[in-house]
Amino acid sequence: MSIEINDVHKSFGPLEVIKGVSMTVAPGEVVSVIGGSGSGKSTLLMCVNGLEPINSGRVLIDGTDVHDRRTDLNKLRRRIGIVFQQWNAFPHLTVLENVMLAPRKVLGKPKAEAEAIAVEKLTHVGLAEKLKVYPSKLSGGQQQRMAIARALAMSPHYMLFDEVTSALDPQLVGEVLDTLRLLSSEGMTMIVVTHEIAFAREVSNRVAFFHQGRIHEIGPPSQVIGNPQKPETVAFLKSVL
Amino acid sequence: MFSSLIDTSFSLNDLWFMLKGAGVTLAVTFWAVLAGTLLGLVLGVVRATAPWWVNAPIGFVLDIFRSVPLLIQLVLANAFKPMIGLNWSSFTVGCVVLALYMSAYCTEIVRGGFLAVPATTRRAARSLGMSWSQDLTEIVFPIALRVALPSWIGLTLGVMKDTAMVWWIGVVELLRSSQVIVTRIQEPLLVLSIAGLIYFLMSFPIARLGARLERRWHEND
Ligand SMILES: Nc1ncnc2c1ncn2[C@@H]1O[C@H](COP(=O)(O)OP(=O)(O)O)[C@@H](O)[C@H]1O
Ligand SMILES: [Mg+2]
Numbered sequence: 001m002s003i004e005i006n007d008v009h010k011s012f013g014p015l016e017v018i019k020g021v022s023m024t025v026a027p028g029e030v031v032s033v034i035g036g037s038g039s040g041k042s043t044l045l046m047c048v049n050g051l052e053p054i055n056s057g058r059v060l061i062d063g064t065d066v067h068d069r070r071t072d073l074n075k076l077r078r079r080i081g082i083v084f085q086q087w088n089a090f091p092h093l094t095v096l097e098n099v100m101l102a103p104r105k106v107l108g109k110p111k112a113e114a115e116a117i118a119v120e121k122l123t124h125v126g127l128a129e130k131l132k133v134y135p136s137k138l139s140g141g142q143q144q145r146m147a148i149a150r151a152l153a154m155s156p157h158y159m160l161f162d163e164v165t166s167a168l169d170p171q172l173v174g175e176v177l178d179t180l181r182l183l184s185s186e187g188m189t190m191i192v193v194t195h196e197i198a199f200a201r202e203v204s205n206r207v208a209f210f211h212q213g214r215i216h217e218i219g220p221p222s223q224v225i226g227n228p229q230k231p232e233t234v235a236f237l238k239s240v241l
Numbered sequence: 242m243f244s245s246l247i248d249t250s251f252s253l254n255d256l257w258f259m260l261k262g263a264g265v266t267l268a269v270t271f272w273a274v275l276a277g278t279l280l281g282l283v284l285g286v287v288r289a290t291a292p293w294w295v296n297a298p299i300g301f302v303l304d305i306f307r308s309v310p311l312l313i314q315l316v317l318a319n320a321f322k323p324m325i326g327l328n329w330s331s332f333t334v335g336c337v338v339l340a341l342y343m344s345a346y347c348t349e350i351v352r353g354g355f356l357a358v359p360a361t362t363r364r365a366a367r368s369l370g371m372s373w374s375q376d377l378t379e380i381v382f383p384i385a386l387r388v389a390l391p392s393w394i395g396l397t398l399g400v401m402k403d404t405a406m407v408w409w410i411g412v413v414e415l416l417r418s419s420q421v422i423v424t425r426i427q428e429p430l431l432v433l434s435i436a437g438l439i440y441f442l443m444s445f446p447i448a449r450l451g452a453r454l455e456r457r458w459h460e461n462d
Contacts, residue, residue, distance in 0.1 A: 074371070074372050077367070077368055077369065081368075081369075082368045084364070088361050088362050088364075090362065090365075090380055091362075091461070092383045092384055092387065092458075092461070101369075102369035105375050105379060106369060106370040106375070134461035136461060137461075147365070151368075
């Protein structure tokens, strides 16, 4: 039971973006991915849940090959939640309906049950007061927490986060990071792409530094952030701290 | 009724005759809008998603329907129908031509609405395990509808007025029935005012409905 990324290569046309990445994420583990813009972090996450095809290598989720033609991706994605940098609320649905939609349509849950799940998840991320509100009335931080609740409503085994605080006003970053902290304390297995180095240091079991489509350095935060071994890691940390 | 109020020879019978014409106008509008919208929906989705070599020929044909005056399309279709062995009534020809005309415009409206839905929103839907078709019905169509509705209402009202042209292939709709009465009683201003009022009463509910939906949606924006 784990996420296994094995020598993955991925190109957009002639541009190779992921150049042989391998990494295993064990159950309950939190792996943070840091690195410069354009280094391929977002692309890697999308290869993990099959939103982007890969050119070679393998991604196994609980032993299922994501990029095997015979794999039912819609079914597989129930097990992996992903939250993006953009908030991506469904603007025509209320907060409650946003979170109920996938449990109803994808899992086929009856309305009452889907609603109960949605209320539970929204309460968990601190949005119990906003059930009947439309997303446009929420702050960026609230929309992002709603997106997290929406992913959690599918009871995923894994969560992927792609710079979920990068588009937020500074004063809203804290509430979203608190939600991530909560999830990690509950034992959720997560890959967290982030620019919040202090946060990565605090919650991660391991930190991976991404550079030019490769994992340049990976290890416990005390090493990669506290005592980086590679000059590129040192330079990157200098640039963001 | 009218003759007691003002000095006119317009009778209740004439009004009834015009209302029957209005019924034909509504029927042509209904079929043209229904078929044109359904076809426009399919072609609009194709236009928004298909590769260029599918897109280009469809776009070319639709351009013809949009650039040739409707009157010419009606007369030509009516004239050519026996040659291709069709035994359609003028009413059917009118509905079909107007439906194609409607679909040509509707396709672009649907395509625009479809492309207005951000790719990131659709990706979020797919990442929740929703299928391609669930993404369409649950996410893309509802959002696109809000974008496209004002143009669709405008188009529908326009098509209702354009139905007047089926008169030229022999269908007695509201304008033609009005003209018959004008010829007989020689009171064009009165008769055309009544016809205009009837057109207005037929359009008004559609325009109102559109405005109401828009207002409701805007409260959520
Ligand atoms: N859909 C795409 N088509 C072409 N190039 C892309 C696409 N998505 C990303 N890229 C390119 O791939 C590289 C890595 O992008 P990304 O994974 O978004 O990096 P990061 O998330 O680390 O900033 C960039 O050079 C970017 O321009
Ligand atoms: Mg990115």
